[in-house]
């Protein structure tokens with residue numbers, strides 16, 4: 001069982017999922033729990049010999065009913081694929097799976113925020129290489145989406161709408177755009193290669209998206225993921241965070257996806273240290289305009 005405590009000094013909850021210490025850590029390929037179960041072979045987490053997308057409860061949950069949820073979303077049965085290399089059709093299907101999980105988990109009384117995310121690469125603590133993401137259903141509004149709600153109030157309207165308009169107007173940090181979504185390195189990015197993919201229209205969540213919106217979102221996310229891999233010609237680690245309207249008392253938001261890559265060059269990590277951890281202020285040695293120009297080139301090369 002996990003336990004939730006409130007950290008008074010920070011004003012935020014901290015979750016303790018003590019069983020997680022025992023979880024599978026970088027198993028050999030033959031023991032991958034997310035691969036299909038082959039005839040005559042050992043049973044994996046997925047008891048079928050082939051599949052497209054699989055969703056199931058996390059065996060080592062940080063949150064579980066009746067106080068939230070933790071699910072695993074496996075993108076493909078191909079162990080060596082990645083989000084960026086999925087076929088466009090599969091990436092689009094994944095958007096529908098995300099939409100369905102947002103709808104179902106968001107409808108639950110005990111879930112105030114549905115958070116879809118992917119950790120990619122050992123640099124961000126990945127314990128399984130098989131391409132997959134996760135979904136947490138939090139029984140409260142977590143601090144980061146809470147800050148976005150506060151940004152709307154501070155700006156007197158939708159913050160992503162205002163920020164997107166500013167980025168399109170400036171143009172220097174835009175790295176990719178299509179009919180549905182725009183990808184840019186934010187004006188005040190915290191990570192050197194941070195990218196936000198923002199829906200052009202004010203759509204609160206995946207539930208407000210039509211098929212064209214989801215196709216455009218999938219295309220933009222894959223363009224960014226492939227551009228990342230092309231940038232330094234290596235698998236690019238990142239955290240991918242889907243932000244959308246909370247599902248508790250507050251229900252306003254603007255669907256967008258944020259990528260936080262921990263690299264500051266091909267082989268150097270950006271560590272969060274004294275200023276970032278102790279004072280909460282990111283200090284970064286590359287301007288967003290420069291990393292955006294590099295990423296724009298990489299996205300074009302990878303297209």
Ligand SMILES: [Zn+2]
Nearest residue numbers: 032035079130
């Ligand atoms: Zn696998």
Ligand SMILES: [Zn+2]
Nearest residue numbers: 158161202254
């Ligand atoms: Zn908006």
Ligand SMILES: [Zn+2]
Nearest residue numbers: 148243256258
């Ligand atoms: Zn956000």
